[in-house]
Amino acid sequence: MTDSLRDSLERGDWTVPLPATLVVDGSDMQLTDCLRLLPGKRVTLAASWRKKAVIAKLFLPLAAKEQTAEVSGYTALSEAQIATPQLLWSGTLDNGLLAVIYQKLEGVESLASGVAGARREAFLAASFELLSKMHRAGLWQADIHFDNFLLAGGNLHVIDNATIRQQSKALSPEQAIDNMAAFIAQFPWRERAALLSSPALGLPISADKKTARSSLEQRSRSIWWQRADKYLKKVFRNCTDIAVSRHRGWYLAHQRTLDEIWLERFKAAPDSLVVKGELLKDGNSATVVRSRIGERSVIIKRYNIKNAGHRVRRLFRETRASNAWRAAHLLQMAGIKTPEPLVLLEQRRGPMRGVSYLVTADAGGEEMLDAYQRREPTEPELEDVREIFRIMGELQLCHGDFKAKNFLVTDLGVQLIDLDVLHAVNSKSSFARCARQDRERFLRNWYAHPAMEARFKNLLTTPDG
Known part of the structure; x- marks a missing residue:
C-alpha cells in the first residue's frame, strides 16, 4: 500500500x-x-x-x-x-x-471557527499575542493563514512548520507590521476595519503607533488584494477546492465535493437540465432555472447567444458566466453575501468562447422590492445593505445593475446576485462615477415608496463620504 x-x-x-x-x-x-x-x-x-x-x-x-x-x-x-x-x-x-x-492534538478548535464564534475577541487576543511572541523571538510564518493555528488545551499552537522563518534578532517594526498585515489579510474584507481598531491588536512596542497603524492599513490592503488575485486565478484551475477538466470543446470547473454522476450528466447535455428545470427567467440574454443536485436545490443560468452577430462579438471575449464565477468568489472573500458558486461550464475552442453556464446554490428568499412592500426591513438586513455599499466602495467594485431584483432577502440575510459584469475599477474618478450610478440605480427602486427611499438615502453614503 x-x-x-x-x-x-x-x-x-x-x-x-x-x-x-x-x-x-x-x-x-x-x-x-x-x-x-x-x-x-x-x-x-x-x-x-x-x-x-x-x-x-x-x-x-x-x-x-x-x-x-x-x-x-x-x-x-x-x-x-x-x-x-x-x-x-x-x-x-x-x-x-x-x-x-x-x-495529534486533542480537543482542537481551529482559528477560523474561533474568530467566527462567541469567543472571537479572546481568539484574536491570543492570535496577536502569539504573533508578537514569535516576532520578539525572530520568527514568523512566510505563508501565514488560519489553518496554521490550532487551539488545544487552552493554548494556540502553530503548525505547518515548514513555513517558519528565523533570524538571529527580533523582527524590526517594519517586518512585524508586514507579517501582522499578512495575518489580517486572511480575514474577509468586511472584518478589516474592526480588526484594525481592535484593542487586541498588538503593534510593535518600538514603533510609533500612528505611523505603524497607517502602515498596517496600507500593507493589509495590498496583501489582501495580492491574496485575492492569486485565489481568483486558482478557481479556474485544479486546486484543493476546485476541479477543472476539458473535454470535446467544453471547459468545466466545479467544486470538488459535487456529485460526479450529476456533473457527467450536466457536461454531456446541459440544455436538457435547463429544459427540465423550473423556469425563473426566460430572457434573450439569459435563461435561469431552478434544478437539483440530489437533495440540493440549485440555480442554473445559461448565458444565451442571441444571434450570429452577438456570437461574433463575444467570440474572443471572456464569457459572462466566467466573470460571474470569478466575481462570486471575490465577494465571498470580501464578506458580501452571495449564492455559493458551484459550477462553471463553457464552450471553448482555443481562444474562442460560445455558450456558457453558471450553477450556484439556491439562496431562496425573495426579491428585495417584493419583501419590503410587505414589511419593513430588519436592522440586520439594513446592515447587510450598508455593508455591501461600504465594502464595494472600499474595494472599488462596480456591479452595473443594482435593480432591487438583484438583491435577495433570504434567511441568511441580503444576498447580491447577477454578477455578470461586476468588476474592480482602478481609477478613482472612474470608480466614483460608476459607484454613483450603482447608488442612484438602487435608489430608483424606491421612487414609488418615498419613505423607503428616504430611509435608504440616509443609510447609504457616497464614495467620497
Missing part, C-alpha cells in the same frame, strides 16, 4: 488510496484520513502509530527541502517556547517517501 501511495503522489492525483498501512521505524502506522494534499509533492494524513493518534506528513524525495524545513521550523518554535505539536519521528521510509510524524 505504501508503494500505491507513493505512485498516487507521483502521478499528481487529487486523491490518495486510503485506508493504508505503512511501516515507520519498525512499527505499523494505520493511515485513515487525508487532511491536505499537494499533488506531486506531499500529503498530510491522520493516522495511528504505536497506540497514539498522530499526524503524518509524507513527502516525495524531490520535496526533501520541505521535510528539512519542517523539522527546522519545529526546532525553532520549541527553542522559543512557542506551542506546537510534539515531533515524534522524522526520516525516510523503506519506499523512499520522507516522513515527519507529530502527536
Whole structure:
C-alpha cells in the first residue's frame, strides 16, 4: 500500500488510496484520513502509530527541502517556547517517501471557527499575542493563514512548520507590521476595519503607533488584494477546492465535493437540465432555472447567444458566466453575501468562447422590492445593505445593475446576485462615477415608496463620504 501511495503522489492525483498501512521505524502506522494534499509533492494524513493518534506528513524525495524545513521550523518554535505539536519521528521510509510524524492534538478548535464564534475577541487576543511572541523571538510564518493555528488545551499552537522563518534578532517594526498585515489579510474584507481598531491588536512596542497603524492599513490592503488575485486565478484551475477538466470543446470547473454522476450528466447535455428545470427567467440574454443536485436545490443560468452577430462579438471575449464565477468568489472573500458558486461550464475552442453556464446554490428568499412592500426591513438586513455599499466602495467594485431584483432577502440575510459584469475599477474618478450610478440605480427602486427611499438615502453614503 505504501508503494500505491507513493505512485498516487507521483502521478499528481487529487486523491490518495486510503485506508493504508505503512511501516515507520519498525512499527505499523494505520493511515485513515487525508487532511491536505499537494499533488506531486506531499500529503498530510491522520493516522495511528504505536497506540497514539498522530499526524503524518509524507513527502516525495524531490520535496526533501520541505521535510528539512519542517523539522527546522519545529526546532525553532520549541527553542522559543512557542506551542506546537510534539515531533515524534522524522526520516525516510523503506519506499523512499520522507516522513515527519507529530502527536495529534486533542480537543482542537481551529482559528477560523474561533474568530467566527462567541469567543472571537479572546481568539484574536491570543492570535496577536502569539504573533508578537514569535516576532520578539525572530520568527514568523512566510505563508501565514488560519489553518496554521490550532487551539488545544487552552493554548494556540502553530503548525505547518515548514513555513517558519528565523533570524538571529527580533523582527524590526517594519517586518512585524508586514507579517501582522499578512495575518489580517486572511480575514474577509468586511472584518478589516474592526480588526484594525481592535484593542487586541498588538503593534510593535518600538514603533510609533500612528505611523505603524497607517502602515498596517496600507500593507493589509495590498496583501489582501495580492491574496485575492492569486485565489481568483486558482478557481479556474485544479486546486484543493476546485476541479477543472476539458473535454470535446467544453471547459468545466466545479467544486470538488459535487456529485460526479450529476456533473457527467450536466457536461454531456446541459440544455436538457435547463429544459427540465423550473423556469425563473426566460430572457434573450439569459435563461435561469431552478434544478437539483440530489437533495440540493440549485440555480442554473445559461448565458444565451442571441444571434450570429452577438456570437461574433463575444467570440474572443471572456464569457459572462466566467466573470460571474470569478466575481462570486471575490465577494465571498470580501464578506458580501452571495449564492455559493458551484459550477462553471463553457464552450471553448482555443481562444474562442460560445455558450456558457453558471450553477450556484439556491439562496431562496425573495426579491428585495417584493419583501419590503410587505414589511419593513430588519436592522440586520439594513446592515447587510450598508455593508455591501461600504465594502464595494472600499474595494472599488462596480456591479452595473443594482435593480432591487438583484438583491435577495433570504434567511441568511441580503444576498447580491447577477454578477455578470461586476468588476474592480482602478481609477478613482472612474470608480466614483460608476459607484454613483450603482447608488442612484438602487435608489430608483424606491421612487414609488418615498419613505423607503428616504430611509435608504440616509443609510447609504457616497464614495467620497
